[in-house]
Amino acid sequence: MSELLIEIYKITASLLLALGLGTVLSSRSLVKMLIGAEVMFNGSLLYLALIGTVYPYATAIFALLAILIASIELLLAVSIVILYYRTHREPEVIKTIPEGDR
């Protein structure tokens, strides 16, 4: 595989990880943080697939299991977020502490 294609994969994986981290830190919303974490998962999956071409079958199985776990985690997080939104009626996770309670 040419060096250029490997560089494209490395840059894409790094950018996905960085932009996912930026998404997580850019908002106080639980759902936005979750979406950012999923973007980081996609970046790390891409990097795992690139590096793991040395041991293809073990990498394929690790990637498959990682996708399964990420899907399970996403579905569970969705139900928690919906319950939180029903209770608090707002998507933000950090509230301003009132003056008297500081």
Added chain:
Amino acid sequence: MSLLGDISVWSIYFSVTMVALISILLAALLVRERSLVYGSFMLAGIGISVSGLIAFLGYQIIAAAQLIVYVGASVMLFIVSLSMLGNIKVKTMSIYKTSIISTIAFVAFYFLINTVEKELGYELGPTIVTSRTMSEFLTSEFLTQLFFISVSALLALISAIYIAKKGGAGKDE
């Protein structure tokens, strides 16, 4: 080398570059996106383009699993659930702070990835993964992991049903 050979090589370069650019563009737009529903659609787009990049490396089975299980089931359910909550808009940090954080993170991650790749010492390249050999591996070498993940999936399903029921019961009271 014939012209046809050159075209196929350049078409691979072009395809990989375009799919990578699509995923990066969607991730960049997601940072500043205020609507959660549109953000989850962008996540689906990122999942689809990443599965395309994985398929180019030779892991067609993994790309299919990513498309069917992750994007097709989980992210779609995520989008439907968020749509039911209404069009929620959230505040985002200023673009300058986000850019600085993302740039520093990109440099750090790229340096880490580069170091690991150099230390590995092997030549990276596309591979071929057949489903028969993968099934044999999964049921022989990774049977324990498969068992634990199946149990975790079952527990997660039960927890999700309990959480959903608890939310509905609370509303009725």
